[in-house]
Amino acid sequence: MLSIDCPWCGARDETEFHYGSQAHVSYPENPDQLSDEAWAEYIFYRDNPKGWYQERWVHTAGCRRWFNLWRNTATHQFGPSYKPFTQAPERPQ
Amino acid sequence: MSGPLTRRRTAELPEHPDFLWRKPELKKAYDVIIIGAGGHGLATAYYLAKNFGITNVAVLEKGWLAGGNMARNTTIIRSNYLWDESAGIYEHSLKLWENLEEEVGYEMFFSQRGVMTLAHSVGDVRSKQRNFYANKVNGIDTEWLTPEEAKKIAPILNISDKIRYPIMGATYQARGGIAKHDWVAWGYAKAADDMGVDLIQGCEVTGIKVEKGKVQGVETNLGFIAANKVALAAAGHTSTLTQMAGFRVPLQSRTLQALVSELLEQVLDTVIMSGAVHVYVSQAHKGELVMGAGTDAFNSYTQRGGFHVIEHQLAAACELFPIFSRAHLLRTWGGIVDIAPDASPILGLTPVENLFINSGWGTGGFKATPGSGWVYADTIANNRPHELAKNYSLKRFTTGHLIDEHGAAGVAH
Numbered sequence: 001m002l003s004i005d006c007p008w009c010g011a012r013d014e015t016e017f018h019y020g021s022q023a024h025v026s027y028p029e030n031p032d033q034l035s036d037e038a039w040a041e042y043i044f045y046r047d048n049p050k051g052w053y054q055e056r057w058v059h060t061a062g063c064r065r066w067f068n069l070w071r072n073t074a075t076h077q078f079g080p081s082y083k084p085f086t087q088a089p090e091r092p093q
Numbered sequence: 094m095s096g097p098l099t100r101r102r103t104a105e106l107p108e109h110p111d112f113l114w115r116k117p118e119l120k121k122a123y124d125v126i127i128i129g130a131g132g133h134g135l136a137t138a139y140y141l142a143k144n145f146g147i148t149n150v151a152v153l154e155k156g157w158l159a160g161g162n163m164a165r166n167t168t169i170i171r172s173n174y175l176w177d178e179s180a181g182i183y184e185h186s187l188k189l190w191e192n193l194e195e196e197v198g199y200e201m202f203f204s205q206r207g208v209m210t211l212a213h214s215v216g217d218v219r220s221k222q223r224n225f226y227a228n229k230v231n232g233i234d235t236e237w238l239t240p241e242e243a244k245k246i247a248p249i250l251n252i253s254d255k256i257r258y259p260i261m262g263a264t265y266q267a268r269g270g271i272a273k274h275d276w277v278a279w280g281y282a283k284a285a286d287d288m289g290v291d292l293i294q295g296c297e298v299t300g301i302k303v304e305k306g307k308v309q310g311v312e313t314n315l316g317f318i319a320a321n322k323v324a325l326a327a328a329g330h331t332s333t334l335t336q337m338a339g340f341r342v343p344l345q346s347r348t349l350q351a352l353v354s355e356l357l358e359q360v361l362d363t364v365i366m367s368g369a370v371h372v373y374v375s376q377a378h379k380g381e382l383v384m385g386a387g388t389d390a391f392n393s394y395t396q397r398g399g400f401h402v403i404e405h406q407l408a409a410a411c412e413l414f415p416i417f418s419r420a421h422l423l424r425t426w427g428g429i430v431d432i433a434p435d436a437s438p439i440l441g442l443t444p445v446e447n448l449f450i451n452s453g454w455g456t457g458g459f460k461a462t463p464g465s466g467w468v469y470a471d472t473i474a475n476n477r478p479h480e481l482a483k484n485y486s487l488k489r490f491t492t493g494h495l496i497d498e499h500g501a502a503g504v505a506h
Contacts, residue, residue, distance in 0.1 A: 001399045002391075015401055019390040021345070040491040044343040044434045048332035050394045073346070074394045 005081045006059045007067050020056030022046040023068040024088070050074045052091050057081075113279055114286035119293055122319035123151045125473060126311055127326055128298050128334060130154035131163040132274070132459060133451055134326035135281035136466020137473070138290045139197070144467070145474040148289035151320075153313065155297035159278030162328050162458065165396070165428030167351045167373060167385040169364055170460040171208040171269035173228045173235055178484045178496045179437065180231035185481055186464025187268060193463055199280030201272045202378055206363050208269030209243060211413070213258040213369040225264045236265040249360050249416050258370045258412060271364060271375050271383075277462060301338040307446040308338070324449040324473050329394065329429025331452035340444045342452065343490050344431040347388040349456050350398040352406065352425040356380035360416065372409035382420060384410055388430065388456060398427040430455050435495040440469060440485040441478040449473050450487070 002014040028034050028042055047053070053073050058066045070079025070092055079092035125141060127134045130152045141147040154160075170190055172183035194201050212221040228235040240252040243263045252260050282292055293315075300312030301323065310319035325334050329346040357380050366373040374384045386406040389398040403425050411418045433439055433453035438461070440451045451469045454461055464481075471479040478486060489495055 001401050014390075014399060021392075036491045036493075040343075044490045045341050046343070046345060047341075048345050048392060049336075050330070050333050050346075053392060055391070071391075073392050076393065076395055076397070 002076065002078075004057060005069070005078065006057075006062060006065075007081050007083045008063045008065055009059060012059070012062055016059060016061040017057045018060045020058055020066065023054040023056045052079065054088065113283040114292050117291040117293065119296070119315055119318065120151070120291065122310070123291075124149040124320070125322045125324060126150070126318060126320040127152045127324045128311070129161070129326035129328065129330075130158045130282070130292055130294065131161050131326065131328060132159065132278055132281070132462040133328075133454070133465045133469070134324075135159070135278055135285060135292075136462050137324060137326060137451070137469045138285040138292075138466075139281045139288075140467050140470035141474060142285055142288035142290055144470060147474060150285075151291040151293055151318065152285070153296045153298060153311070153318075154292070154294045157294050158282055158292060159275060162428040162430065163274055163278050165349075165351065165426050166274060166459040167375065167383050168271045168274050168459055169208065169269070169366075169373060169375065169457075170203075170272060171266050171364075172233055172460070173208070173210075173224065173264065173266045173269070174498055175224050175227050176496050176498065177231060178481075179498055180228070180233055182438075182464050182468060182481045182485075183461060184231070184233055185467065186461050189463035189467060190272070191268070193277075194280070197280040197284045199276065199283060201276045201280055203270065203272040204378075205268050205270040206375075207246065207265055207267045208364040208366065209238070209246065210264045211243070211260050211365065211367040211370070212262045212264075213260060213367065215261070217369050218262050221262065221264050228264075228266075234266060234268050236267065238263045238265050247361060247363055247365055249414050250365070251413060251415055256412065258367075260413075269364060271377070273378070274459065281466070298334065298337070301334065301445075301448070303338055303445050303448070306444075308448040322447045322449065322473055324451065324469065326451050326469070328452065328454065328458065329431045331431050331450070335443070335450070338443070338445050338448055342439065342450070342487065343434055344439070344453055345392055346394055346429050346431055347391070348393045348395065348398040348427040349385070349388045349430045350402055350406075350425055350427045351383065351385035352403055353377070353381035353383050353423050354417075354420040355423045357382065357420060361414075365413070367409065367413060370409040370412055372406050372413070374410055374414070381423065382410075382417065388432070389427075394429055396427045396429055400425075430458075432456070434490065436498045437496040438465070438485050439487055440465070440482040441472055441487070442476075443487065447476075
């Protein structure tokens with residue numbers, strides 16, 4: 001089980017959280033002008049790297065708040081977690 | 094001489110076993126390179142050779158043959174999916190399974206012991222009955238069972254209405270079943286090798302060379318290999334390969350865990366699945382109970398998952414089969430499955446000419462092995478999607494013509 005660092009509550013067990021997939025995917029700015037390809041990108045396409053990944057989690061059984069973090073999908077190693085609307089930390093080495 | 098050396102031998106060591114396939118010399122160029130020697134990659138090579146006479150083919154495998162998801166699944170075979178497209182390709186696959194051992198000339202322990210999918214609530218009953226009628230319309234064998242009929246087929250089921258998730262009915266596909274995953278891979282590998290296909294293990298693709306929108310070959314740890322056509326069959330690692338070729342695919346890689354118990358007396362001679370309680374169980378020929386459930390929640394390439402997921406599966410199994418509560422867990426494993434947004438495969442052409450994709454089989458690829466290989470080989474040989482693959486193109490995510498099999502898969506993922 002992962003130990004996930006909630007930026008409000010500190011490290012807690014994975015079972016307290018739900019996964020929110022890739023972080024920093026914004027709603028399109030001009031939805032009325034978007035092509036079908038661009039809609040497909042926004043709705044269905046997410047990065048799927050083998051390595052460091054910025055992703056969203058929500059602390060469902062804790063403070064119930066969303067946050068972002070860096071995690072390595074090849075090793076399960078965690079980088080820093082951070083609150084929404086704050087500057088994202090650098091990609092860990 | 095005297096002493097222990099003169100002692101009469103009580104057992105002779107057997108001769109070194111014959112290898113099922115050659116250890117071929119890697120050529121500089123091939124007509125077709127298939128990336129990934131799992132079930133789908135090997136089946137594709139076999140049908141390329143068998144159905145189209147294309148034998149100048151290499152199957153590249155970064156690890157060992159059939160050591161990825163082919164060694165990490167629960168071997169369930171069925172074709173009772175909801176939508177027409179799924180019924181088409183999975184039923185084609187099941188029909189191939191039914192004659193596969195004879196065709197390939199290799200034992201695969203294919204056993205049509207039936208697959209039962211349980212319903213535990215009124216909503217569940219309606220959804221399973223919808224599936225049942227859809228299967229009927231598509232000509233796929235299916236039955237609707239009452240709890241009593243289900244218990245007749247699997248006497249160890251707990252059909253009391255006093256439990257938390259009582260069994261209110263079930264669908265049953267009698268032609269479904271299991272096979273021995275390793276033997277399936279070895280059978281395809283041997284037959285493909287016999288026809289001249291090169292199976293190259295320990296060969297990792299590190300780059301895909303594309304010029305003027307057309308694939309030229311692959312960079313590997315063993316050097317550059319040229320190819321007229323390159324076919325991806327790398328399951329959970331598909332995204333890393335398409336990235337090398339310069340385009341994105343709507344896939345997410347997750348860990349899917351499964352487990353076996355110690356060897357037990359035969360108590361279950363059918364496959365039982367439950368989406369609501371969330372487990373699927375069969376008993377292997379040797380006697381292990383083989384179980385699986387949903388994926389771990391987050392993207393991962395580690396082939397490892399959380400033990401709380403296993404705990405959840407076992408709790409579900411004990412709920413349905415109280416007799417299992419004394420069984421010991423022997424071994425767990427995780428595979429990396431590639432899941433598309435609609436939980437259906439992506440099979441066909443790509444934005445790169447002569448580069449083909451077969452991926453997105455997610456949590457249910459094993460059953461599709463023969464059908465997937467057949468359809469993929471036809472697609473590669475003819476440079477256009479096979480009739481059964483038409484709707485599985487990458488384009489469906491732009492047109493919106495999704496094939497939503499989230500609910501119709503035996504369990505939710």
